[in-house]
Amino acid sequence: MVKGYLVLMLHAHLPFVRHPEYPSFLEENWLFEAISETYLPLLRVFDRLDADGVPFTITLSMSPTLVAMLQDSLLQERYSGYLERHIELAEREVERLKREPQFRKLAEMYLDLYKQDLVDFQEKYEQNILRGFDYYYKKGRIEMVGAAATHAYLPLYQQFPVNINAQLQVAIDSQESIFGKHPTGFWLPECGYFPGLEEHLHDNGIRYFFSAAHSVLFSEKRPPAGVYEPVLCPNGVAVFGRDIASANMVWSSDEGYPGDFSYRDFYRDIGYDLPLDYIGPYIHDNNIRINTGLKYYAITGVTEEKHPYDPEVAAAKAREHAENFIYNQKKQIAKLGPLMKQPPVITCPYDAELFGHWWFEGTIWLEAVIRQLAQTEGELEPVTPSAFLKAYPPTTVIEPIFSSWGNNGYSEVWLDGSNDWIYRHTHTAIERMMELAERFPDDHGLKERALNQAAREVLLSQASDWPFIMRAGTTVSYATKRVREHILNFDRIYESLGRGNVGTEWLTQLEKKDNIFPRIDYRVFRPQGNRSASFLREIANR
Amino acid sequence: MTRTRLETMNAEALQSLASQYGIDLPRKTDRESLIDTIFEAFEEMRLERDSDNNNAIRIEEKKYGVQYDEADNSEEDEPEELPATYNETRIVVMLRDPAWAFAYWDLKESHDKKYRRNPDFHGMLIRVYELAEPTEDRSAIVDSFDIPVQLSDSRWYINLPEQDTHYRLELIARHAEGEDVLAQSNIVSVPKGYFADDSSASFQEDAIIALSGIEHLGVSPFGNRIPQRILAHLDQQYMV
Numbered sequence: 143m144v145k146g147y148l149v150l151m152l153h154a155h156l157p158f159v160r161h162p163e164y165p166s167f168l169e170e171n172w173l174f175e176a177i178s179e180t181y182l183p184l185l186r187v188f189d190r191l192d193a194d195g196v197p198f199t200i201t202l203s204m205s206p207t208l209v210a211m212l213q214d215s216l217l218q219e220r221y222s223g224y225l226e227r228h229i230e231l232a233e234r235e236v237e238r239l240k241r242e243p244q245f246r247k248l249a250e251m252y253l254d255l256y257k258q259d260l261v262d263f264q265e266k267y268e269q270n271i272l273r274g275f276d277y278y279y280k281k282g283r284i285e286m287v288g289a290a291a292t293h294a295y296l297p298l299y300q301q302f303p304v305n306i307n308a309q310l311q312v313a314i315d316s317q318e319s320i321f322g323k324h325p326t327g328f329w330l331p332e333c334g335y336f337p338g339l340e341e342h343l344h345d346n347g348i349r350y351f352f353s354a355a356h357s358v359l360f361s362e363k364r365p366p367a368g369v370y371e372p373v374l375c376p377n378g379v380a381v382f383g384r385d386i387a388s389a390n391m392v393w394s395s396d397e398g399y400p401g402d403f404s405y406r407d408f409y410r411d412i413g414y415d416l417p418l419d420y421i422g423p424y425i426h427d428n429n430i431r432i433n434t435g436l437k438y439y440a441i442t443g444v445t446e447e448k449h450p451y452d453p454e455v456a457a458a459k460a461r462e463h464a465e466n467f468i469y470n471q472k473k474q475i476a477k478l479g480p481l482m483k484q485p486p487v488i489t490c491p492y493d494a495e496l497f498g499h500w501w502f503e504g505t506i507w508l509e510a511v512i513r514q515l516a517q518t519e520g521e522l523e524p525v526t527p528s529a530f531l532k533a534y535p536p537t538t539v540i541e542p543i544f545s546s547w548g549n550n551g552y553s554e555v556w557l558d559g560s561n562d563w564i565y566r567h568t569h570t571a572i573e574r575m576m577e578l579a580e581r582f583p584d585d586h587g588l589k590e591r592a593l594n595q596a597a598r599e600v601l602l603s604q605a606s607d608w609p610f611i612m613r614a615g616t617t618v619s620y621a622t623k624r625v626r627e628h629i630l631n632f633d634r635i636y637e638s639l640g641r642g643n644v645g646t647e648w649l650t651q652l653e654k655k656d657n658i659f660p661r662i663d664y665r666v667f668r669p670q671g672n673r674s675a676s677f678l679r680e681i682a683n684r
Numbered sequence: 685m686t687r688t689r690l691e692t693m694n695a696e697a698l699q700s701l702a703s704q705y706g707i708d709l710p711r712k713t714d715r716e717s718l719i720d721t722i723f724e725a726f727e728e729m730r731l732e733r734d735s736d737n738n739n740a741i742r743i744e745e746k747k748y749g750v751q752y753d754e755a756d757n758s759e760e761d762e763p764e765e766l767p768a769t770y771n772e773t774r775i776v777v778m779l780r781d782p783a784w785a786f787a788y789w790d791l792k793e794s795h796d797k798k799y800r801r802n803p804d805f806h807g808m809l810i811r812v813y814e815l816a817e818p819t820e821d822r823s824a825i826v827d828s829f830d831i832p833v834q835l836s837d838s839r840w841y842i843n844l845p846e847q848d849t850h851y852r853l854e855l856i857a858r859h860a861e862g863e864d865v866l867a868q869s870n871i872v873s874v875p876k877g878y879f880a881d882d883s884s885a886s887f888q889e890d891a892i893i894a895l896s897g898i899e900h901l902g903v904s905p906f907g908n909r910i911p912q913r914i915l916a917h918l919d920q921q922y923m924v
Contacts, residue, residue, distance in 0.1 A: 359901075360903075364889070367889075368889075368896045369896055370896075386898070478895060547740045552779075563839075617748065
């Protein structure tokens, strides 16, 4: 008899950043860093577990914007160049540090990492790392759940049901076209939920989603088992509430594991430390210093005098922290067990990029957690939400409340003085897109291409990343420009369709630049009779 | 913002940056001190923002590389400004949290002109209606209050006096003869924002909630109302 279960849920997401109009683009590094430090190391974790016969079960969402970038040939080419530059830098570092063995060892570690990344990327995955995730998806090790098309923070679009449906339907279409399966679960960007969202999820064939803890705990009817068993929305869609008790251990840099003094310091990077005449070719244009990824110091403590990083000590610490995590979850299960009618399930959702990118040792920790879970002999079993729902169909019905996992639990990150200006524009664009979809119900050729591109631009303008970055206060100009560009592109199409003269050359250029969602059908924005009904029938027939 | 980035700027750019972010500068100062003052102010703003952030937001920031310098390699290709108005009279309300809503509105050019030129125009206001049910039916109105705004305003954060209720807004122009209701907003439903004090809950149910890490829930300030019966469990054997 299993005493308790653990849902490990990783959410991988980056906004769509692709600039063919420039030879290189700083913000494309967000993707390259995540591939190097998180996605490829994560696939190597899966490979090692698989090779050792360790049964593992991970729930994973990969946002459609991330997926689109990972299979884009331009970005794939640029990533190879990124790795080659990093290998060159690491080789120069090995040479520069030949008389400093403690640091040379670290330069060699980075050289090995980037060389391994290059081999995996080019030879093993032939530049498309989605193949690696797809392999484990098909093998049943990963349960792949959906995520909104452009990672819109949905509560701020709730007055536009057609748009909510478009964010879901386009995402699910995209996921199906790549992974060949219709997801049954869904990751709401930023855990952003509003009452009624479950209707759209249901209409798109989704059986469960994840929420912030208070979405469930603050409902009018308090669920008797809190967040430790899934509950049902009134329409039958299940909700897995995020466990807070375990979250801080992994997330917090102050109280949690990632802040341990022996771990690698994220901020101390040779891009800032070394002279410009040496590091210049590996940082941004005009000698603007950026992180290179080569970092030689441990967190050490609240001090500027950092100790050199020791990978062996840090790896041992990560394994120790994994053991502590499992110990605490087992202890929690032992306390919850006698209070509950069925085995509790602990839902642990994390941003995938936490592991490896910010918390360098995070993938070692994750691998150790999975290996130890395999040895707990029924005390704590890893499980996917689908498997849990099948084994223990939920019976408690509640009405979850509006919520997110952002600061103070609601929308203040995505709606404040720095970013509130965007919504009058994105909302108007949605209304005009709905108007276009009605005015041109069945157009083909150039008009259809323009309408499809208009739909892409409307969706891209809604990415939650742009208001997030505006509030964060840096790279604001890029986020601002992106919202403006997508709205202006949309407006130009809207007006040109009104005049009846769509510029072919301009449209073709835009299609090449914002080339996400090649299968999009603008009719998804039709206020009435959109594809939802036929889509449902299609799902029912599968 | 990094010191290196500031060092690449000329005096005019530094002054402009300081003015943009409301940083007070001493009247006479050398370049080095100027950079020091701006850098320290930016660091202070960064730390303040960071201290407001919960763990999920702090981690998310890392993946956008927002610790990078503000670099923009396409300044020469800046897109044009977005329209200031869509020439449509409307008001929209969005719920930010159980205590605050955000409203934005727009006026048709004809409305704007009509009131701007009218000597009998007494000003604009937002009327906030609390509703018993989420319906446009006026019989659902429980209470209302007015927020005077300027003709030049187009957005406002509204402190919501009640939770577990519904709100709708009207955009109103006041003049000598009375009022013109120019637009009605959508309706927002405000959650309670704290634990239901379920007196029928069992000892086990309260203990489970106490075990859920509620002391780290981070939902505030309206979410801090935890029933005493649950708080009592926090000190007991069920806590981790």
